[in-house]
Amino acid sequence: MSSGENPPPRGIPRPLSGGPVRFGPYWLDARLAVGGTAEVYVARPQDPNAQPRKLIVKRLLPHFVADPDGRTMFEREAALHAAVHHANVVQVYGSGMEGDEPWLAMELVDGCDLYRLLRRMTGNNRKLATGISIHVAREVLRALDSVHTARDAAGQPMGIVHRDVTPSNIYLSTDGLVKLGDFGIARSTSRATMRSGGTAMLKGKFAYLAPEQVAGEPFDHRADLFAAAVVLSEMLLGKPLFAGSGQLAVLLAIRDCRIDALREARASLPKGIFEVLERALSRDPAARFQAAAEFSQALGAFDANASVSRNELSALVRWVQTAPSTDAMVAVRESAGQIRAAVAAREPIETPDSREITGEYAPIPSSVVTQGGSRLGPWPFARLVEAIATGQVQRGDMVDYMGRGLAPIEAIEELARFLPALTATTNRMGTVGTPDFVDDVSTTALLTVLLRVIASEASGVLFTEGPTESRRSPRGDVQEGGRKDLYFVSGRLHHVSSNNASELLGEFLVRREVISRDELDFSLAVLPRYGGRMGDTLISLGLVSSLDIFRAIRDQGRDRLVDLFTWRSGRLSFYADQTAPHVEFPLDLDLVPLLFAGAEAAMPGDAPVEAWRPRLDAKVSPCAVGKPKLRVAAWPPAAKRVLDVVDAPKKVREVLAAATQGSAVTVNDVLRALDILVAAELLTVA
Secondary structure (H helix, E strand, C coil): CCHHHCCCHHHCCCCCCCCCEEECCEEEEEEEEECCCEEEEEEEECCCCCCCCCEEEEEECHHHHCCHHHHHHHHHHHHHHHHCCCCCECCEEEEEEECCEEEEEECCCCEEEHHHHHHHHHHCCCCCCHHHHHHHHHHHHHHHHHHHCCECCCCCECCEECCCCCHHHEEEECCCCEEECCCCCCEECCHHHHHHHCCCCCCCCHHHCCHHHHCCCCCCCHHHHHHHHHHHHHHHHCCCCCCCCCHHHHHHHHHCCCCHHHHHCHHHCCCCHHHHHHHHCCCCHHHCCCCHHHHHHHHHHHCCCHHHHHHHHHHHHHHHHCCCCCCCCCCCCCHHHHHHHHHHHCCCCCCCCHHHHCCCCCCCCEEEECCCCCEEEEECHHHHHHHHHCCCCCCCCEEEHHHCCEEEHHHCHHHHCCCCCCCCCCCCCCCCCCCCEEEECCHHHHHHHHHHHHHHCCCEEEEEECCCCEEECCCCCEEECCEEEEEEECCEEEEEEECCHHHCHHHHHHHCCCCCHHHHHHHHHCHHHHCCCHHHHHHHCCCCCHHHHHHHHHHHHHHHHHHHCCCCCCEEEEEECCCCCCCCCCCCEEHHHHHHHHHHHHCCCCHHHHHHHHHCCCEEEECCCCCCCCCHHHCCHHHHHHHHHCCCCEEHHHHHHHHHCCCCCCHHHHHHHHHHHHHCCCEEEC
C-alpha cells in the first residue's frame, strides 16, 4: 500500500493529484517524495508577499502522527535543523502545527541530489572529475563543521551527529551549490536532547556507516567524517567503496575497513590523496581526522579552483535535469508486512514470484548414508544443513541430494561449504596432534587458556567436549551436552562452531524474539533458494534488517563462548599456531569483554559474594614485576577500579569498599574482576 492510500489524519487532506491544498500557512502543490516516516511537498506561502515563493514542507506520514516516538523524532529533527545556519546546510524557514500534525518548512534546492548525479554518470560510463569530487566533499565538510560545532541558545555545544551523510542527502543546485540536508536521524549529545530522543535506533544507510556503528559501539561526530570519506571515495572511483556479494558482506567490509578498491585505483588518483582518505577511513576513530575542518584542510591541496569546479558542477546538474526521468518513484510493496501477515495466516505470500517460492517450490528431500552404514532421512534441506552444522553428518558421508544419487558430501557444492574446514592438527578430523593445553572444563581452566591467548596474541583452536547430561542454560534453553570448536586469530575470537541445534542462527533469533517461530519455519522452507544462508534468507524476505543480522551473528558467537562458562563438566584442549578455517563471517571479537561476560554467566547474581565470603580478610597484592601484563585499557571499569585501588596490599573487604565508593561498580562486579585479575597474574590473594 502506498502512503497516499492511508486515511488522512484529523481530516487534513493529503494532496496527490487533486490540485493545491491549504496546509498551515502554505499551499501544498505536489508531493515530491515519501520516506520511511515522512513525506515532502513542493509548497508556496499563502501570503503573496512572503518569501521564498517556493519551498519544501515536510509532514509525518499518517500512521506516525499519533505515534509519540514518531512525533518526538520529527520535533527533534526540526530543532536540530533549525539550530544550524550555514550556506552549505539546507535552510529551515519555520515549523509549526496544523491541528495535531507537526510540519517543517525548508529550503527547496533547485537541482538534484548527489545520488541521482552519480547514477546518471554511471549510466553513461562516466566518472566525476577529481576537482568536482574534491569540491563537493569540501562543501559537505564545511556543512558538517557547522553541524558539529552548533550551540544552543545558552551557548552550550549541542554535539550534533548527522548520522546520514549519504549521496541522497547531499543536494546540488543548478548554480553549483552543495547543501547537506535531512536531519531525520540526527542526534544531539546535549542532555536535554538526549532525554527527548537520544536513544533513537540507528537507521542510516548501511553502506556509509562507520565501523563503530556497524559493530553497535558508541560513536560520535567522527562517524560523519568517515561517511564523508566514503562518499568522496565513491565519487573518485565511480562505484561504491565497500562492495560485496550481499549486504552482510558489505557490512563486513566496513567493519574491517577493507578499502581495496581505493588501493587498486591509487595510481590513477592525484598523488597524496590516497593517504588522506586512508587516514579518514581508519577503523579506529582516534586515528582519523578529528574535525571536519581538519579533514577539509587536508583536501585543500587538491581543490585547485573552487570557482571552476562550481561551474562544472552546475553544468552537470543541468544535464541531469534534462535527462529522461529514470528516478520516478515506483510503488514498493510492503513485503515485510505481507510476509508477517502471510506467515501468521499460513497463506502464500503475494510477491511476483510467490508461486515459485511457495506453492510450486517443493524441494525433493535428501537422504544420507553415513560411513558407519546408518541411513538418515529423508530430510528437507534445512534439516540436512542443521545435521551438517551440528556434526551429525560429516565429511566422507554419502548424500542423495534432492534425488541426484549418492555422492560424497564434500563433492556436493551446495553442501560442502557447510562442512568444517580441515586444519593441520584437529582431533575432529581424526588426525593426531599434541595439544599445548589440556584440562577439565572449569571457569579457572577457561580463564587460563583464554588469558594465554590474549597475552600472547595467539592463533589456534580450542576444542571443547561438554557434559553429556541435559541441562538448562542461563538463557533458558535446554542443552543436550555439546561440542564447540573455538578458533582464534592474533588473540581475537575468529569463529565458534557448535553441534548444538539450539545455537543455530534461526533458533538464536527466535529466542531473542527478533523473529517468531512461524517466521523461522517459513524461512526454513525457502532456505534452498538463498543457498542455505539463514541470514541472507531473512534479509531477502524482509523479516530482519542486514544490520540486525550482522549484530546477531556476532552476538551468537559471543554467547557460544560465554555458554562454556556454565558447563560443569567436560574436557578442553588447545592447539596453538593452527590456521583458522575460512568462514563467511569472521567474528573478530575482543576476548577481554567475553572473559567478564563468562565470569558473570558462571557466577550470576550474588554467587561471587558467597564464594568470597570466607576470604574477605585475605590480602590482595599487586604481582611482582615480570609477570605478564595485559592491555589494561581494554578492561571494563570494575577491573580498572580494582587495579587502581590495589596499589599496595589490602584486605579484600578494603578493596570492595574503595572500588565501589562513588561508583556504579557493584560488589559482585569487583569480586568477578578479582577472580580474572588473579587468573591473569596481575594480582595475588593470600
